[in-house]
Amino acid sequence: MPPVSQAQIGREVLKVLLKERSLLGPLRVMFARVGRVFQIPLPFFHPYVVAGPEAARKVLVTERHKLRWRNADPVTDLLRQGVLITDGPEHDHYRALMEPFLLPGVLPGYKAMIQAQAERVSATWQDGQSIDLLVEFRKMTLLIVIQALFGVDAWDDIPRIWKPILKAIEYVSPGPWILWRNIPRPSYKKPLREVDDYLYGIISARRAAPAQPDLLGHLMEAGMDDGRIRDQMLTMLIAGHDTSTALLSWVFALLGDHPEVQARLVSDLDAAEADSYPHLLDEVIKEALRLYPPIHIGNRVVAEDIEFEGGRVPAGERMFYSIYLTHRDPQSWDRPDDFCPERFARGRKQPPFAYLPFGGGPRACIGAAFGQAEARILMAWLLREYSFEPLNAGEVHAHMGATLEPRPGVRVRVARRAGRGGEA
Ligand code: HEM
Numbered sequence: 001m002p003p004v005s006q007a008q009i010g011r012e013v014l015k016v017l018l019k020e021r022s023l024l025g026p027l028r029v030m031f032a033r034v035g036r037v038f039q040i041p042l043p044f045f046h047p048y049v050v051a052g053p054e055a056a057r058k059v060l061v062t063e064r065h066k067l068r069w070r071n072a073d074p075v076t077d078l079l080r081q082g083v084l085i086t087d088g089p090e091h092d093h094y095r096a097l098m099e100p101f102l103l104p105g106v107l108p109g110y111k112a113m114i115q116a117q118a119e120r121v122s123a124t125w126q127d128g129q130s131i132d133l134l135v136e137f138r139k140m141t142l143l144i145v146i147q148a149l150f151g152v153d154a155w156d157d158i159p160r161i162w163k164p165i166l167k168a169i170e171y172v173s174p175g176p177w178i179l180w181r182n183i184p185r186p187s188y189k190k191p192l193r194e195v196d197d198y199l200y201g202i203i204s205a206r207r208a209a210p211a212q213p214d215l216l217g218h219l220m221e222a223g224m225d226d227g228r229i230r231d232q233m234l235t236m237l238i239a240g241h242d243t244s245t246a247l248l249s250w251v252f253a254l255l256g257d258h259p260e261v262q263a264r265l266v267s268d269l270d271a272a273e274a275d276s277y278p279h280l281l282d283e284v285i286k287e288a289l290r291l292y293p294p295i296h297i298g299n300r301v302v303a304e305d306i307e308f309e310g311g312r313v314p315a316g317e318r319m320f321y322s323i324y325l326t327h328r329d330p331q332s333w334d335r336p337d338d339f340c341p342e343r344f345a346r347g348r349k350q351p352p353f354a355y356l357p358f359g360g361g362p363r364a365c366i367g368a369a370f371g372q373a374e375a376r377i378l379m380a381w382l383l384r385e386y387s388f389e390p391l392n393a394g395e396v397h398a399h400m401g402a403t404l405e406p407r408p409g410v411r412v413r414v415a416r417r418a419g420r421g422g423e424a
Helices: 004-021 024-033 053-062 072-078 088-102 110-122 135-152 158-173 186-207 215-221 226-257 261-270 278-292 323-329 367-383
Strands: 037-039 049-052 127-134 297-302 306-308 311-313 319-322 386-391 399-400 404-405 411-416
Touching: 004 024, 004 319, 024 088, 037 319, 053 297, 053 306, 053 319, 053 323, 072 158, 072 226, 072 386, 088 226, 088 261, 110 135, 110 367, 127 135, 135 215, 135 226, 135 367, 158 226, 186 215, 186 226, 186 386, 215 226, 226 261, 226 278, 226 306, 226 367, 226 386, 261 367, 278 367, 319 323, 323 411, 367 386
Parallel strands: 049 319
Antiparallel strands: 037 049, 127 411, 297 319, 306 311, 386 411, 399 404
């Protein structure tokens, strides 16, 4: 690409920002024009952004000791001492306590429980009804994470906790607080207290009940106090369902744009044994994670200068490593913006550190296996039981909230498939 002036880049950034109404467009322009290390050119907010395999390897593995996860921002205010935003031995302690309880293999009846939650939510759909899958998947994944990790059937709680949870997600999403850190946010006080009341209610009910072998039971057995348990629960609740909601919604948005892939997937699922999954299912999930990684950036504070091939990032700066840009880097991916599930066909390999939907290194996603198993089970069950006719294909854009989600939603007309009537 020919060299361009700062002013030209500024104009291009502004143009794409106004067109796409999201920072993703400007990030793509900066990546193409400036390279793999750049600063966001906003007044009062100019964090560094790094992308590409070399940066990912340094940020996630070889130079991660130069970075801190804990920051002065709403995520830290909300999650307090949650495993996602602590550093050093404190982080490692929480992580070691929780990791074994997130492996699908150790969660008893995991598959049956996930199918049962999908069945409950989908039983509320009428044949021919138009539904928003962004909403429906949020219901399913909330029920699943609360049941799997805290041993609670949240079906009757959903109407009460729905709005407070959405407000908690909005609280940690990018907003004007990025530029005006101390901006008062009084409208969040009540919903955040309601989320806390819900979690502390679960903790006190469990303290009075017999021990259970799930994540919550284990945190109690380990002697953690109620405040710290609440921090881990809220971290898991948000990180564990908002990501899966985004992933599943993107999968269906992409299938809506590519009906030939959806038809092939349904036919492969019908041909497979009920207990097994065709390879195409994983290919579609992986490609959706590449194009629209729900966690599209990793947020860090630089504690010691880091040198990248594209430039130096000095200590004291805020730095994002961009999973989204890494996944669309033309040096790693052929036709990076196209939906091609076959990139992940059996036997095909990706360059190291080019594909990072779950991050990498010792702080890679603790729920990666959980999230992937959940997506596979939900998609297989839903596509075997229902048909989904896209109603807003091509009209969806990527919104940068707490996760990268398809807005204004994924509208489909849903119908029970002929011959199906609720068998799991
Ligand atoms: C599609 C699903 C998911 C995606 C795409 C995803 C993505 C990620 C990514 C990229 C990171 C690393 C962020 C960074 O480097 O800054 C991460 C960390 C994390 N994820 Fe996930 N995640 C998913 C599901 C889950 C689930 C189901 C849970 C819990 C039940 C979970 C809990 C966490 C936690 C606690 C961390 C922080 C780990 C640490 O710092 O040690 N995630 N996730």
